[in-house]
Amino acid sequence: GENVGLHLPTLSVQEGDNSIINCAYSNSASDYFIWYKQESGKGPQFIIDIRSNMDKRQGQRVTVLLNKTVKHLSLQIAATQPGDSAVYFCAENIRAAGNKLTFGGGTRVLVKP
Amino acid sequence: DGGITQSPKYLFRKEGQNVTLSCEQNLNHDAMYWYRQDPGQGLRLIYYSQIVNDFQKGDIAEGYSVSREKKESFPLTVTSAQKNPTAFYLCASRGLTSQPNEQFFGPGTRLTVL
Numbered sequence: 001g002e003n004v005g006l007h008l009p010t011l012s013v014q015e016g017d018n019s020i021i022n023c024a025y026s027n028s029a030s031d032y033f034i035w036y037k038q039e040s041g042k043g044p045q046f047i048i049d050i051r052s053n054m055d056k057r058q059g060q061r062v063t064v065l066l067n068k069t070v071k072h073l074s075l076q077i078a079a080t081q082p083g084d085s086a087v088y089f090c091a092e093n094i095r096a097a098g099n100k101l102t103f104g105g106g107t108r109v110l111v112k113p
Numbered sequence: 114d115g116g117i118t119q120s121p122k123y124l125f126r127k128e129g130q131n132v133t134l135s136c137e138q139n140l141n142h143d144a145m146y147w148y149r150q151d152p153g154q155g156l157r158l159i160y161y162s163q164i165v166n167d168f169q170k171g172d173i174a175e176g177y178s179v180s181r182e183k184k185e186s187f188p189l190t191v192t193s194a195q196k197n198p199t200a201f202y203l204c205a206s207r208g209l210t211s212q213p214n215e216q217f218f219g220p221g222t223r224l225t226v227l
Contacts, residue, residue, distance in 0.1 A: 034214050043218030103155035
C-alpha cells in the first residue's frame with residue numbers, strides 16, 4: 001500500500017489458518033499495550049489491548065499474549081480471512097510519560113486464498 | 114458522524130515551500146497528536162497537545178510547527194527546514210481521562226515533495 005512499508009516483515013498465511021504476529025517492546029515501565037491494524041491508505045484501527053498486569057486477553061478471533069520477562073507481545077488471529085490482510089502494529093503506553101504511545105515497526109500480513 | 118478528519122488526502126509541494134495539514138475532530142477530545150509514518154517504519158510522534166493553547170514536542174519535531182487555538186483543531190505545518198518531508202501524516206485524538214486504547218486516528222494525509 002502507499003503508506004506502508006516496502007521493507008516491512010511479511011507474514012503470508014493461507015486463508016483459514018491461524019496467524020501469529022510478534023512484537024518486542026523496550027520499556028519496562030510500559031503499563032498498557034495495544035495492537036492496531038492498518039489497511040492501505042487508512043489510519044490505524046484499534047484491535048485489542050492488554051494491561052501490563054495481565055498475560056493474556058482474548059477478543060473475537062484475536063488473542064494477545066504478553067511476556068514481560070522477555071518484553072514480548074504477540075497477536076494471534078484465528079481462522080485468518082482475506083479481510084485480515086493489512087499491516088499490524090503494536091504500541092506501548094507509558095502513563096508516567098504523559099500517556100504517549102510508542103509504536104513498533106509493523107508486520108504486513110498477506111492472506112492467500 | 115463523530116470522528117477525526119484530515120485534509121487533503123494527497124498533498125504535493127515544491128521543495129522549499131511550507132505547507133499546512135489540517136486535522137479536525139468533533140469528539141470533544143482534549144488531547145491531539147501528530148504522527149509521521151515512513152516506509153518500513155512505525156508511527157513516530159511529531160507534536161502533541163493536551164489542552165488548548167499548549168503543545169509539546171514529540172520525538173521528531175524538528176522542521177515542524179503546530180498551533181492549538183481551538184479544541185477541535187490541531188493543524189501541522191511542515192516547514193522548509195524539514196529535510197525529508199515526503200511521508201504519510203496521521204492525526205489522532207483522545208480524551209485526557211480516556212484509556213490508551215481510545216486514541217482514534219484520522220485517515221491520514223500523504224505529502225509528496227516534488
